Amino acid sequence: MRKLIYYVAVTLDGYIADPDGAFDFFPLEGDHGPWIVENYPESVPGHFREQLGLAETPPRVFDTVLMGRATHQVAVDEGLSSGYPHLRQYVFTSRPDDLPTQEGLTITPEDPVAVVRRLKAEQSGLDIWLCGGGALASTLIDEIDELRLKINPLVLGDGIPLIGAAAAKPGASAMPLARRMSREFESGVTYAEYVRSA
Structure with missing residues (x-):
């Protein structure tokens, strides 16, 4: 079965964007950059792929990307219909x-949980990338199989x-995780993978 993987950049204090939704403060330069491009070529937005020599590079991990309206709006504000035209995007x-x-x-108002369960049940394909934002991650928290973080x-x-505050509703249970691997870069970025442990 396909997995839903939350793959995202995050600060040390747990934020994926500033209060206005900007995330351009995350460093692109450094030794973590080439590693990310090599291991997650499909995560490079469509309008940068050709200049990085990735126009013909097939996906390695994900063939589908999910996001909320605010995350998608970044591409729209740049005059693009889609930030990831090389992937199936919801x-x-x-x-x-x-x-x-x-x-x-x-572009859908459908329940994200229902969509993810349908995508997971598909018989073939790569994994599903949840790329943002925090509110959508909160809605999908019970469907997230792995977290892959660029810390x-x-x-x-x-x-x-x-993870948005809605996940912290009364009676909500913790999401126990086990670290599968981590890698530290000279840039100060740490890449870490966590899987559900229960």
Whole structure:
């Protein structure tokens, strides 16, 4: 069965973006960059792929990407219909009619849990990438199989958390994880993989 993997950059204090949703403070330069491009070539946005020599590079880990409206809006604000035209992309929003569309891009108000369960049940394909944001991760917390984090040597103090506050509802259970591996880079970035341990 396909897995849902939350693969995202995060600060040391657990934020994936600042309070306004910006994430351009995460360092792109450094020895972690080439490693990420080599291991996750499909995570490079479509408008950068050709200049990095990735135009013909097939996906290695993911063939489908999921995101909330705010994450997708970054591409829209750049004049793009899709940030990841080389992947099957789902954008979850309560206002699907005011976003541009293109082939391979599904903009939907459907329940994300139902969509993920359907995608997981597909008989073939690579894994599913949850790339943001924190509110969508909160909604999908029971469906997340792995966290793969690019932990950056930054402290924000405030912003959009890795998992939105809705997950902390009364009676919510913890999500126990086991670290499968980690790698430290000279840039100060640490890449770490966590899987559900129960």
